[in-house]
Amino acid sequence: MKKFLGASVLALALATASAQAQQVSVKIGVLTDMSSLYADLSGPGSLWAAKAAAEDFGAEKKGIKVEFVSGDHQNKPDIGSGIARQWFDTEKVDAIVDVPNSGVALAINQVTRDKNKVFIGSGPATADLTGAQCTPNTVHWTYDTWALANGTGKAVVKTGGNTWFFLTADYAFGHALERDTSAVVEANGGKVVGKVRAPLNTPDFSSFLLQAQASKAKIIGLANAGGDTVNTIKQASEFGIVAGGQNLAGLLLFITDVHALGLQTAQGLIFTEAWYWDLNDQSRAFAKRFSAANGGKYPTMVQAGVYAGTLHYLKAIEATKSGADGKAVVAKMKELPTEDPLFGKGTIRADGRHIHDMYLFEVKKPAESKGPWDYYKTRATIPAAEAFRPIADGKCPLVSG
Structure with missing residues (x-):
């Protein structure tokens, strides 16, 4: 009996260790404008959208632990890049999403490349992110100039x-x-x-x-x-x-x-x-959820892009089993066709540009x-x-x- 119990305890311990070894942890930073002229179109609503994407993806059931942090870049490139460096260096953030303000986004673009992490821009407009300033670590999701x-x-x-x-x-x-x-x-x-x-x-x-x-x-x-x-x-x-x-x-x-x-x-x-809440049944359902959680406001295309970009990022994490190598994760994002309730089916080109209607x-x-x-x-x-x-x-x- 003792031998049987010992074997059972050992088997349970090995199974637990295996499950822990297989669990992937990623940390996503929502860097946005929380307090100024872009707060309504991004801000707290973008944080909600990123969290909703993780919930809808079923990350926990798939063995992926997702943590979120948020920051206010105050529309200043030096503040934004400072937050990004701190997140990457000391808080173990794997990916940054949103970043309304093209000046801040161009700064984040370079920091992300230097640290080999991931940047999924929904808020910035400048087409330079997929032009002369493109990097293998950035995806530009929603729209551009x-x-x-x-x-x-x-x-x-x-x-x-x-x-x-x-x-x-x-x-x-x-x-x-x-x-x-x-x-x-x-x-x-x-x-x-x-x-x-x-x-x-x-x-x-x-x-x-x-x-x-x-x-x-x-x-x-x-x-x-x-x-x-x-x-x-x-x-x-x-x-x-x-x-x-x-x-x-x-x-x-x-x-x-x-x-x-x-x-x-x-x-x-x-x-x-790039998107409007009343386009179809799925976008209307998302808007209803968003509105209930955000004081009656309806979502913008930027917040919809944060949701869709985060969802696709998590699909790439599931495939690669790690968020450590940002370049590898973005390569997987480009390899996988995109499909989500808000933007439908799409692709990410070699230059990092997400393509949709x-x-x-x-x-x-x-x-x-x-x-x-x-x-x-x-x-x-x-x-x-x-x-x-x-x-x-x-x-x-x-x-x-």
Whole structure:
């Protein structure tokens, strides 16, 4: 009997040791804007989305222990990169997700490569992340400046908006969006007649709007985002710019911006996005869960991208059995086809660009809205094959030829 008990205890101990040896632990850092102009479109909602992805993946049942930490980069590259280094060096973080603010994202991009970890960008816009600045450790998930420029810029020029004046956020994101949209405008026969650059998170756009008004351009292109976009559109309304015959093109608009503006002010705006909560039953179900957990707010495309990117990262972790080698994990992410409830089926290219459909939306008139957060109507679906910059044009050093 003693021999039998001893064998049983030994077998149990070996089984426990084997299970512990097989368990994979990963730590994900949600680095975002928790307190400033991008907090509504990312912020706490992005943290919720990442955690929801781990829950829906069933990580625990699959032997994967997932921990989360979050940080506020305050829209400053030095603060963001400092947090990233601390996370990678002392807190054993394996991957960073989100990072709205292109300047911060470009800094994180390099730190992640240096430390051989993983960066899945949902919040940043600059297409340079899959262009000249691409690395084998970064995946750019949701949208970028090339996709925004080609979606909105092309549509506006083709409907007669052939003279443009840019009001641009004066940092990496704004510069990239202005550059990419200018190229599209000119390629389609339009002309850029002027531009002005405004500091990030400025409360007063009056002097910039007066310059835009004086330009007589048919289109004032807003190469800004979040709170800056909301304030620009509100102040443009006060100046009577649209009433005077000029039109605004919101080159990066989020549903939280439309909500802040109200349909009366935002109606008729045309813009490009990667995702909308009312696209299908699965996106509506996600939005319902998100809203219940986030004070009634509805999710943006950035928060949807955090969910989808985190989900695919965990699939790669399941396949590789380790988060230690970031380059190997990203290689596996590129190898595996992507599929999730929000973006459907897709792929990740060699340059790190996630490929999926994009959409051209128009903000509804107040009378067209059937309820809270029912703000968009679809003008066009931009197929995945056309939505993003051709890989050969990006000058990514990972792409041969």
